[in-house]
Amino acid sequence: MEMNRIKITNGKIILRDSIIPNGTLLVEEGKIVAVTAGDAEIPDARVIDAEGQYIAPGFIDIHVHGGGDHDFMDGTEEAFLKVAEMHAAHGTTSMMPTTLTADRQGILHTLDMYEQAHAKNKFGAQFIGLHLEGPYFSMNQRGAQDPRYIRDPDPDEYLEILSHSQSIKRWSAAPERKGAIAFGKVLCERGILPSMAHTDAIYEEALEAFENGYTLLTHFYSAMSGVTRKNAFRYAGVIEAGYLHDALDVEIIADGVHLPAPLLKLIYKIKGPEHIALITDAMRGAGMPEGESILGSRANGLPVIIEDGVAKMPDRSSFAGSVATADRLVRVMVEKAELPLVDAIRMITHTPARIMKLDNKIGTLASGMDADIVIFDEAIRINKTIIKGKLA
Numbered sequence: 237m238e239m240n241r242i243k244i245t246n247g248k249i250i251l252r253d254s255i256i257p258n259g260t261l262l263v264e265e266g267k268i269v270a271v272t273a274g275d276a277e278i279p280d281a282r283v284i285d286a287e288g289q290y291i292a293p294g295f296i297d298i299h300v301h302g303g304g305d306h307d308f309m310d311g312t313e314e315a316f317l318k319v320a321e322m323h324a325a326h327g328t329t330s331m332m333p334t335t336l337t338a339d340r341q342g343i344l345h346t347l348d349m350y351e352q353a354h355a356k357n358k359f360g361a362q363f364i365g366l367h368l369e370g371p372y373f374s375m376n377q378r379g380a381q382d383p384r385y386i387r388d389p390d391p392d393e394y395l396e397i398l399s400h401s402q403s404i405k406r407w408s409a410a411p412e413r414k415g416a417i418a419f420g421k422v423l424c425e426r427g428i429l430p431s432m433a434h435t436d437a438i439y440e441e442a443l444e445a446f447e448n449g450y451t452l453l454t455h456f457y458s459a460m461s462g463v464t465r466k467n468a469f470r471y472a473g474v475i476e477a478g479y480l481h482d483a484l485d486v487e488i489i490a491d492g493v494h495l496p497a498p499l500l501k502l503i504y505k506i507k508g509p510e511h512i513a514l515i516t517d518a519m520r521g522a523g524m525p526e527g528e529s530i531l532g533s534r535a536n537g538l539p540v541i542i543e544d545g546v547a548k549m550p551d552r553s554s555f556a557g558s559v560a561t562a563d564r565l566v567r568v569m570v571e572k573a574e575l576p577l578v579d580a581i582r583m584i585t586h587t588p589a590r591i592m593k594l595d596n597k598i599g600t601l602a603s604g605m606d607a608d609i610v611i612f613d614e615a616i617r618i619n620k621t622i623i624k625g626k627l628a
């Protein structure tokens with residue numbers, strides 16, 4: 237019987253802490269079966285010559301809204317598939333489609349579309365679960381989230397949403413909202429990761445949330461409290477909680493715009509690559525020319541402008557999402573933050589996989605793992621994306 241066997245050879249293979257200067261990967265039936273130094277004689281294998289370029293695990297984006305002029309909130313199967321294909325061309329092999337703050341019907345419809353698109357997603361980055369962003373946020377830290385929908389966690393509502401879909405794997409909320417700790421406990425019981433987001437919590441509130449399962453900070457620094465003063469007294473915020481507690485993971489929009497290089501370096505210095513996930517948080521403008529665009533659903537979203545490599549509110553007073561792709565995040569971490577390539581890769585492969593408890597399947601080039609692989613050059617331009625052993 238003929239095996240679907242692929243040999244990827246003559247490349248610099250990126251492992252978690254090191255690089256094999258010239259190695260070979262063997263893939264069978266969509267899984268990695270061997271990683272070796274040098275070449276290997278494999279009969280009947282289809283050969284992919286990496287031509288001395290890098291071979292890395294496929295990129296994992298756990299927070300993404302859109303790209304290629306589509307948004308997951310468009311409410312169409314086509315939008316899901318096109319976003320997945322556009323990001324696959326930039327090295328993403330797994331993604332968590334992320335919702336924006338919306339009404340209950342809008343959220344439920346997006347859950348249905350996810351299931352429908354998931355079954356048909358043959359050529360794009362694989363969907364590894366839904367991320368709900370909102371609507372239980374701090375009004376003061378809403379950023380570009382629609383204020384009409386922002387509210388306290390309501391058990392009637394979130395239990396209905398949770399019973400509607402088995403695919404929700406993380407949910408971002410502000411822990412200081414009334415009922416947010418109980419909400420976090422419900423999520424943990426169901427194996428869903430609660431994440432602190434769009435929050436004005438003080439340190440003590442963040443600590444209580446952390447102790448009750450909120451172990452991830454959504455787009456660290458963006459829409460998040462730092463040190464504040466009330467009367468004469470100074471209070472630490474969520475950012476300080478992130479730095480103080482080693483076990484708190486952070487995700488960062490490493491597009492080189494949301495966080496300047498000194499902050500990228502500071503986060504890396506304190507948290508280390510094992511606790512930082514790089515995310516695009518991309519909206520529909522990713523992979524598109526600059527100019528006018530829409531944040532959120534095409535029918536009901538907010539007009540925004542894309543310039544300087546980022547989406548901005550029309551008055552340019554704040555950002556309205558990123559237009560990054562995963563390869564750009566790696567370039568920023570290497571070129572602007574001046575970090576080792578292995579650490580930049582770890583932050584968009586193994587660390588997000590570990591945060592989502594998928595590190596037994598994806599995020600590492602090792603025997604038994606899914607054959608999700610990217611090949612890229614010295615400038616971190618993607619040459620090939622392979623998803624479960626198939627060229628995307």
Ligand SMILES: [Zn+2]
Nearest residue numbers: 299334369517
């Ligand atoms: Zn987002």
